[in-house]
Amino acid sequence: MAASETIGEELLRRGISRRALLKYGAYLASLMALPPLQARAMADALAAARRQSVIWLSFQECTGCTESLTRSFGPTLEDLIFNMISLDYHETLQAVSGEAAEQARLAAMRENAGKYVLVVDGSVSTRDGGVYSAVAGKTNLQVLEETAAGAMALISVGTCAAFGGIPHAHPNPTGAVPVSAIIKDKPLINISGCPPIPEAMAGTIAYLITFGRLPDLDQLRRPKSFFGDTIHDRCYRRPFYDKGMFAKSFDDEGARKGWCLYELGCKGPVTYNACATLKWNGGTSFPIQSGHGCLGCSEPDFWDKGSFYRPLSATTAHPARTVGAAAATGIAVGALGAALARRAKHRALTGGEKS
Amino acid sequence: MTLLDFARGPALSTALAVFAFGVLWRLVFLVLLPRVRDRSAPRASAPTAFAGMVRGFARHLWPRATFAGSSMFTTVNGYVMHLGLFIVFFGLAQHMLFLRGLFGVQWPNLPSGLISAVAVITLASLGLALGHRLASPVLRLISTFNDYFSWLVTTLPIVTGLLAVSHLWAPYETLLAVHLLSVALLLVWFPFGKLMHAFLVFVTRSQTGVRYSRRGVVT
Numbered sequence: 001m002a003a004s005e006t007i008g009e010e011l012l013r014r015g016i017s018r019r020a021l022l023k024y025g026a027y028l029a030s031l032m033a034l035p036p037l038q039a040r041a042m043a044d045a046l047a048a049a050r051r052q053s054v055i056w057l058s059f060q061e062c063t064g065c066t067e068s069l070t071r072s073f074g075p076t077l078e079d080l081i082f083n084m085i086s087l088d089y090h091e092t093l094q095a096v097s098g099e100a101a102e103q104a105r106l107a108a109m110r111e112n113a114g115k116y117v118l119v120v121d122g123s124v125s126t127r128d129g130g131v132y133s134a135v136a137g138k139t140n141l142q143v144l145e146e147t148a149a150g151a152m153a154l155i156s157v158g159t160c161a162a163f164g165g166i167p168h169a170h171p172n173p174t175g176a177v178p179v180s181a182i183i184k185d186k187p188l189i190n191i192s193g194c195p196p197i198p199e200a201m202a203g204t205i206a207y208l209i210t211f212g213r214l215p216d217l218d219q220l221r222r223p224k225s226f227f228g229d230t231i232h233d234r235c236y237r238r239p240f241y242d243k244g245m246f247a248k249s250f251d252d253e254g255a256r257k258g259w260c261l262y263e264l265g266c267k268g269p270v271t272y273n274a275c276a277t278l279k280w281n282g283g284t285s286f287p288i289q290s291g292h293g294c295l296g297c298s299e300p301d302f303w304d305k306g307s308f309y310r311p312l313s314a315t316t317a318h319p320a321r322t323v324g325a326a327a328a329t330g331i332a333v334g335a336l337g338a339a340l341a342r343r344a345k346h347r348a349l350t351g352g353e354k355s
Numbered sequence: 356m357t358l359l360d361f362a363r364g365p366a367l368s369t370a371l372a373v374f375a376f377g378v379l380w381r382l383v384f385l386v387l388l389p390r391v392r393d394r395s396a397p398r399a400s401a402p403t404a405f406a407g408m409v410r411g412f413a414r415h416l417w418p419r420a421t422f423a424g425s426s427m428f429t430t431v432n433g434y435v436m437h438l439g440l441f442i443v444f445f446g447l448a449q450h451m452l453f454l455r456g457l458f459g460v461q462w463p464n465l466p467s468g469l470i471s472a473v474a475v476i477t478l479a480s481l482g483l484a485l486g487h488r489l490a491s492p493v494l495r496l497i498s499t500f501n502d503y504f505s506w507l508v509t510t511l512p513i514v515t516g517l518l519a520v521s522h523l524w525a526p527y528e529t530l531l532a533v534h535l536l537s538v539a540l541l542l543v544w545f546p547f548g549k550l551m552h553a554f555l556v557f558v559t560r561s562q563t564g565v566r567y568s569r570r571g572v573v574t
Contacts, residue, residue, distance in 0.1 A: 230527065232527065233522075242467060242468070243466055243467060244447070244466045244468070246464070263448065269527045270359065270526075270531070300357075301357075301360075305360060311452040311456070312363075312449075313531070313535075314363075314455070314456030315363050315364065315453070317363075317365070317367070319368035319371050322372045323375045324375075325372075326372035326373065326375045327376065327379050329376055330379030331379050334379060334380040334382065334385075335387055338389075339387070341389060342389045345389045
């Protein structure tokens with residue numbers, strides 16, 4: 001696709017009808033909970049838009065985010081939308097490597113200065129100057145600061161880039177931080193999840209291209225359209241929660257009947273994501289539907305919030321030692337106080353004589 | 356650290372430690388204090404101390420007819436409130452999970468809808484108790500900060516718990532955190548305020564029963 005060609009022209013050239021684009025516009029608009037009229041506007045804007053230059057940087061991550069986004073089900077229209085994006089740099093997906101890859105990034109930055117979208121997956125190492133993660137002799141920290149300088153907006157994909165994720169977990173040996181801790185002067189969207197939902201990514205990028213601005217974000221800078229509700233609010237097992245019917249183990253009768261997994265540590269009530277509505281693998285299922293509680297992977301510090309299998313209403317701490325020590329101290333202080341009272345009584349009765 | 360992390364971690368751990376310290380301090384102190392010997396001669400018909408204790412305790416579970424008019428509301432409302440608190444605390448699955456996390460024991464939970472209904476009744480009962488206290492000149496006169504604050508720390512967990520279960524007004528994580536913090540406040544206040552009667556009622560009523568029976572007081 002030529003850089004001057006619009007997405008609409010490219011789609012027509014590929015035999016994708018305007019009707020299909022309208023349907024896709026409606027799909028994206030419904031994903032993002034936009035009014036019905038916006039569907040047509042979205043399709044028209046997409047058709048008229050030129051390819052959006054995207055530079056994708058991978059830092060301290062496991063490639064799960066890229067795996068999730070590229071291995072979405074089948075060749076869907078969102079795949080085409082990704083084709084409509086000029087993905088100018090992506091270490092995992094690009095054909096070139098080594099010095100040529102770095103040149104591609106620098107060229108894209110130069111040619112689209114102030115216009116490209118910078119997508120980051122992975123957290124940024126900061127300890128000891130960020131030496132624990134580097135590409136082509138440059139630390140992630142240096143590459144991020146250099147690339148973000150000319151970006152129109154940033155999208156932190158995955159919980160590592162959005163909140164630090166697993167590299168940030170205790171004891172955080174590399175001093176990992178989220179992108180937002182480094183870049184503070186650019187529009188930034190967090191699409192958290194470990195990994196994030198492909199449609200959330202596609203929908204957010206489409207929104208950016210279409211409207212040229214950020215979608216409505218929550219206090220953690222996540223698109224409200226995908227992160228506005230908790231998993232629990234939209235969970236098909238919610239009626240069982242309301243009735244107090246909980247599975248006691250992963251293979252008991254309750255579990256087989258689809259009862260709520262709260263007792264087994266499900267973090268759905270405090271996790272904001274669209275897993276329960278969009279689901280995964282083409283709407284096939286999501287973790288709770290597969291029989292496992294939500295881990296809360298789209299929330300900050302999900303790795304450090306105690307066991308995945310500890311219910312939300314239980315304490316995260318194991319206070320036995322502290323409480324035991326406090327109890328022993330209480331007994332000692334009580335006994336000492338009583339002993340002093342006995343001594344005082346004895347003295348009073350004996351008129352202060354030494355016994 | 357989020358508010359919920361704080362509530363589930365340091366806040367509850369500290370509150371439990373204060374609770375354990377305070378309760379054991381007061382109980383051990385009371386049990387080991389030197390006792391004043393009752394030097395009066397027991398009535399010929401006086402039962403044993405143990406029998407007197409049991410009889411005295413049992414007899415105070417319900418007001419005598421003479422005092423029914425003045426005590427019946429307090430007694431019945433007290434039972435409703437205490438039974439309600441017991442059912443809510445031990446019947447809700449989430450509470451059982453909290454206790455299981457501490458002691459490793461578990462039991463079948465009651466339906467959440469039933470617990471919510473009981474909680475509303477308990478809350479109404481607490482409201483009536485406060486209203487009765489404020490409406491009665493005598494009760495108002497002898498009430499102190501201890502009485503009102505003990506009422507408050509008992510009521511807050513019920514209110515915040517109902518909100519958390521109903522997911523009303525605020526995100527669940529905030530409601531759950533506030534609920535847990537209200538429980539932490541109750542635990543911290545418990546040993547040092549009038550809530551300690553949960554343990555001491557057995558001591559005081561038994562002691563009264565023993566003394567009354569020794570002296571032939573009709574209870």
